[in-house]
Amino acid sequence: MRLYAQTTVRRSRQVLADLIAVALICAAVKLALVAHDAIRRLADPGRKAESAGNSLSDGLVDAGDAASKVPFVGGQLKKPLRSAAEAGTGLADAGRSLQDTVGHVATLVMIALIVIPVVIVLLLWLPPRLRWIRRSALTRRLANNPGGADILALRVLAGPQHELAALPTPPGGLAEAWRRGDEQVIADLAAIGLRQAGLRA
Structure with missing residues (x-):
């Protein structure tokens, strides 16, 4: 905690x-x-x-x-x-x-x-x-669970978009890259989710 x-x-x-x-x-x-x-x-x-x-x-x-x-x-x-x-x-x-x-x-x-x-x-x-x-304990537990980074990335994609502007946009967009399972995009989105919760990756 x-x-x-x-x-x-x-x-x-x-x-x-x-x-x-x-x-x-x-x-x-x-x-x-x-x-x-x-x-x-x-x-x-x-x-x-x-x-x-x-x-x-x-x-x-x-x-x-x-x-x-x-x-x-x-x-x-x-x-x-x-x-x-x-x-x-x-x-x-x-x-x-x-x-x-x-x-x-x-x-x-x-x-x-x-x-x-x-x-x-x-x-x-x-x-x-x-x-x-x-919330931070739940977010940290989610990030450490298998597939947790995917869920964090999805939460970031569904939330406010202003922090996404700093990420490089892959072909087809971030949502498409997340659907394809692009590990780098998922890791970047999960890091934003952790940062929004006040945590570091």
Whole structure:
């Protein structure tokens, strides 16, 4: 199985197409990672809210513990401070929730920005490459089989005629020479067939 053509022009086109496909996939991954990092930065307010909420809650809990030691009214002072501490905990929870949401969005955007372009590139690039690999293998196998050169020559005669102008025209024409089994004409036509497939004789 041959991955690249043997003829220079077609091989150059194939290598260029492969490089473009790889470059587009790398660019998609890089863009996705940049977008992921940018979206993750939107979670900074959530981190600050979580930190502030935890600090507020801890401070109010400590204040409530200290207030509970005041004789006679300590229990009454502690209750509102505990309630305020729960509000601080709620702020911290909201900050964590914001961070989680932003993290999920960043991950989903990153996956979408990788998967969609990669699928498009693969759909545009891979089928023609696989078709060429399969066709070149079949053409090579045909050329190596007994009578395969005749079939290749016939395919060339039945196809576009522009490449036939370079061949010397025997008496009666190329088709007549092919019918007679002229080995040189068949070999020349088969070589054109191989060249059209990107292969050398």
